Amino acid sequence: MDVSTFCTQSHVLIVAGKGGVGKTTMVAAIARMAADAGLSVLVIELEGRSGVSDAFGHGDTIDYAGAVLSAAGANEVEEDLGPESEAPHIPPGSVQARRITPDDALIEYLADHGLRRFSKRLMSSGIIDIVSSAIPGIRDILVLGKVKQIEQAGLADLVLVDAPATGHAMTFLSSASGLLDAARGGPVRTQASEVVELLTDPVRCQVALVTLPEEMPVNEVVEAAYQLEDKVGVSLGPIIVNACYPPIRGLEVSAADAAESAGVTLDDDLREALDAASTFRRTREVLQREQIDRLDHELPLPQLRVPFAFAASIGPDELQLLADALKAGVTALPDTALPHTALPDTQAAVP
Ligand SMILES: Nc1ncnc2c1ncn2[C@@H]1O[C@H](COP(=O)(O)OP(=O)(O)OP(=O)(O)O)[C@@H](O)[C@H]1O
Numbered sequence: 001m002d003v004s005t006f007c008t009q010s011h012v013l014i015v016a017g018k019g020g021v022g023k024t025t026m027v028a029a030i031a032r033m034a035a036d037a038g039l040s041v042l043v044i045e046l047e048g049r050s051g052v053s054d055a056f057g058h059g060d061t062i063d064y065a066g067a068v069l070s071a072a073g074a075n076e077v078e079e080d081l082g083p084e085s086e087a088p089h090i091p092p093g094s095v096q097a098r099r100i101t102p103d104d105a106l107i108e109y110l111a112d113h114g115l116r117r118f119s120k121r122l123m124s125s126g127i128i129d130i131v132s133s134a135i136p137g138i139r140d141i142l143v144l145g146k147v148k149q150i151e152q153a154g155l156a157d158l159v160l161v162d163a164p165a166t167g168h169a170m171t172f173l174s175s176a177s178g179l180l181d182a183a184r185g186g187p188v189r190t191q192a193s194e195v196v197e198l199l200t201d202p203v204r205c206q207v208a209l210v211t212l213p214e215e216m217p218v219n220e221v222v223e224a225a226y227q228l229e230d231k232v233g234v235s236l237g238p239i240i241v242n243a244c245y246p247p248i249r250g251l252e253v254s255a256a257d258a259a260e261s262a263g264v265t266l267d268d269d270l271r272e273a274l275d276a277a278s279t280f281r282r283t284r285e286v287l288q289r290e291q292i293d294r295l296d297h298e299l300p301l302p303q304l305r306v307p308f309a310f311a312a313s314i315g316p317d318e319l320q321l322l323a324d325a326l327k328a329g330v331t332a333l334p335d336t337a338l339p340h341t342a343l344p345d346t347q348a349a350v351p
């Protein structure tokens with residue numbers, strides 16, 4: 001499948017998964033891949049610093065107004081963007097990012113509904129805290145309502161949402177349907193209903209789950225996939241298996257034998273260190289293979305495997321490496337990976 005087709009299967013792609021598995025890094029890599037394919041991308045960060053800007057070499061924290069992370073044909077352009085009403089369609093091949101908080105979304109909502117003069121004062125009086133304790137889930141609806149508005153404004157070919165870690169993501173994504181059941185009418189119900197419409201329409205929104213090729217993250221991602229389909233009704237894209245160690249050939253040969261055939265001599269310490277490193281790596285590769293196979297067996301979704309980048313941190317060079325690996329995985333997907341196939345009825349179907 002070509003990258004453009006893959007990246008435009010849904011307008012919004014929510015990247016979710018267990019804490020620390022690489023959600024933010026994969027958001028950045030997907031954004032890089034999509035922009036390289038000439039698409040316009042808007043990354044949405046939620047509360048808290050997510051680090052997506054670091055991967056693009058953009059040092060500053062992203063705010064509500066947003067910033068350019070990568071302009072078409074040039075990296076590291078720093079530029080603040082104006083308010084939504086003035087925001088033009090993002091140029092093809094570039095990546096912009098915005099950070100959406102419930103407070104900012106509420107101020108904008110109030111301003112859009114003729115309460116601009118009061119909105120700042122209401123916010124400084126801590127009204128959001130009062131409202132959120134009275135209506136659980138309202139913070140999530142405010143943020144997702146804003147995502148929906150951005151999607152409908154058609155500002156970018158792809159809107160990527162860096163979701164919170166799994167437990168919180170499940171609450172975040174199921175708040176709208178919860179509120180829909182609770183609210184009989186009024187603006188909250190309307191907002192919740194529009195968010196549910198977005199989440200349950202596979203052409204508008206999908207979730208890409210990220211995992212590591214390790215036992216606990218694989219267990220969690222299988223469970224999360226079924227819960228997301230059952231509780232949220234959202235469609236799932238391919239599973240991203242992040243930080244896979246690439247296989248190294250020749251590890252089965254001992255350091256002493258390898259040295260002899262190369263005509264070099266090794267002292268004992270070096271030989272032992274090399275043997276220990278090779279044993280570690282072979283064990284890791286076996287475990288990784290087992291977990292990837294198990295995931296494949298338990299979750300009938302295509303997998304995109306991304307390598308571990310051996311670097312102190314992920315900057316633009318490493319990001320390009322990860323984006324290129326993702327692209328290779330996407331290109332190898334059959335076109336038939338497109339239909340939004342539902343998982344088997346229950347997880348019990350898994351042996
Ligand atoms: N493929 C990779 N190769 C090397 N390092 C990686 C890779 N993917 C992620 N990392 C590193 O792992 C750490 C966690 O990644 P990241 O912040 O993307 O995870 P996260 O799922 O967004 O975490 P959180 O749940 O805290 O938001 C970071 O230091 C990141 O640079």
Ligand SMILES: [Mg+2]
Pocket residue numbers: 023024025050162
């Ligand atoms: Mg993160």
